[in-house]
Amino acid sequence: MMASDVLTLLQISTLIVLGLLFYSFVLLPLFVTAVDTLLDEKNWRPFKKRA
Incomplete structure (x- = not known):
């Protein structure tokens, strides 16, 4: 009983x-990139993109 x-x-x-590894290395980078793309001008960044 104890072994089971x-x-x-x-x-x-x-x-x-x-699950945590999948979330941290696959899902989180995809979601952060997608939200960054969707909120392009409204998103705060520590640097500015050069046009």
């Missing part, structure tokens, strides 16, 4: 870690 509980926790933690 540990296996379940390992599976859940693996899914959480993989």
